[in-house]
Amino acid sequence: MELTTVSAELDRPGQRRATMREVAALAGVSIKTVSRVVNDEPGVREGVRQRVEDAVERLHYRQHRGASDLRRTGRRTGAIGILVQDIANEFSSALLRALEDEARQLDLTLLAASLDEDPARERALVEEMVARRVDGLVLMPASPRQDYLGQELRAGLPLVFVDRPPRGVEADSVCVDNVAGSRLAVEHLAAKGHRRIAFLGDLDEIHTARERQEGWRTALLAAGLPVDPALSVTGLREARDAEVALTRLLSADAPPTAVLAGRNVLSVGALRAVRRLRAEDPRAALPDVVGFDDFELADLLDPPLTAVHQDVGAMARLATRMLADRMVGDRSPARHVVLQPLLHVRER
Amino acid sequence: MELTTVSAELDRPGQRRATMREVAALAGVSIKTVSRVVNDEPGVREGVRQRVEDAVERLHYRQHRGASDLRRTGRRTGAIGILVQDIANEFSSALLRALEDEARQLDLTLLAASLDEDPARERALVEEMVARRVDGLVLMPASPRQDYLGQELRAGLPLVFVDRPPRGVEADSVCVDNVAGSRLAVEHLAAKGHRRIAFLGDLDEIHTARERQEGWRTALLAAGLPVDPALSVTGLREARDAEVALTRLLSADAPPTAVLAGRNVLSVGALRAVRRLRAEDPRAALPDVVGFDDFELADLLDPPLTAVHQDVGAMARLATRMLADRMVGDRSPARHVVLQPLLHVRER
DNA sequence: TTGAAAGCGGTACCAA
């Protein structure tokens, strides 16, 4: 019987690992006793425990977490899902790392994926995480609305939004005050005497992108500066888009003397545009660039980049705490935390 | 009976989700029929299928992958583990992202974690991945030897090393020719007339670090340049370490005129040292810096960074293909792929 | 201290 099982397994490509039953047989005890030993439960005589451990060793037995979780009371998988915009993006990966450190303390493993601003991908991956019964989900949403998550929340899925707030569903969130971030940037530039400050933004569908543009607009008004719609270019996805957009702005009749880039990749494009302009005409007047999202290398860039800095460590700590609260059954109303960004000023 | 189950669940904090049994009861069919519908298997009359789908909808049933995987033949979890040095590091996160894209095509989910050069963490996380029965494991090892993985390989765990080759175990690997990378860097600097080229390296325990240093040494000899041990500083972990080390080298009696930084974070430190020197003494002779590991922002740095570039996309494709082969039962001898790096030259 | 039997949520196999 055991032999047929083994040979059947060997016919298949998959892994073949010893089960508790086999360990029990080898040790001459019941499967329950093996379970006790493996889980460090009391009530096993030392000699028996030793026999079991020897058998575990000889068969190289490794507990099957899936099977264990299935039967266990409390039913936790010890895994949480993290869905971010793009794992390779400096902001996302820094957040991911910070979340990893927090999760580790709670003994949680990370299932991570990139959404690439694709709502369909978001839904598919949320489904996937639910199917895997993650103990919690951290979501940087790609969709404009997340009404579909209502059912998951009602089913008790611990859920925290990061970077972008929920829409159409009541869930915890940890975000940054994007309007304030843009304001800091604009105030900084206005104080330096700039009167024509451009804005480069991502897709208007993205919440943070809209807020950052709005912050740019209102800060200009507050500073008594005119808001020229021609100086706001949005819908930019990549560095190259921003580079082209800024180059165009700078060659227009009334060019900006400064620019706020609404996201890290757009800052890169803006800086490339500045470099190109400088290379083509060494005496050209170069615009000041301020970027939303800080870079680890910001101080080494040329020109150095003044940037709106978000505390990803704090975001991760808060998100994890909220998730942990929900995981132990907290059903209180959703909490929304808004962190204040800082401006890291870097001059030549 | 069903009611008691429900209330028992409600006492606990965990999630409460409908099971197939409940869907079957509501639809008035057997659990097996629900299974057929959920898995899109043929042999269900349209009317019945509709009834089941309605019940699924009303109860918001979601399949439990863990339970499903447990019974299914072939026994796959559809997840792979990726253990890298540090998720937040540009090299690691770029590799992670590339692996994600490959894995997605195979419908595999990623379990990701950082090892932080900690061998104990590596072992713990490998254990964790095995317990979760991942279908494969991609490992950027932190340990000097991985003999312990022999048992996992024998059990049939598909395993691929990336960036660093296996030691003490026969497993597939995708690495980069680090000696060649350093040689490219040294040849480039020598061609520019440099005769005193320093090397900044990570811990000597790290395979890539040793190879890169060895490449530096042999390339110097090949170029007919003297190898001054005082110009090689290793054991550097962070940017700050490299900054201090290079600053010290530059203030010595016979300072280097160029430096090869053995890893991305060390390049950052080297560049900071150069910047500081320039700030303190505008007329000081500044060393040329070449870095191992390319940066997305390399062209925007000041001074611009010439860097040894590794093709993470190719690494990910190869690693995934190897893993996929092993997953379908390929037991042929381990394959070791060594990719050739390129030098991306960037001048002022 | 130990183990037999039931069952977690689902799939495989075969009979109806």
Add this chain to the structure above:
DNA sequence: TTGGTACCGCTTTCAA
């Protein structure tokens, strides 16, 4: 086309 039953690997419950 449908369902009953065994069973995946493990934990729970309870009796011995």
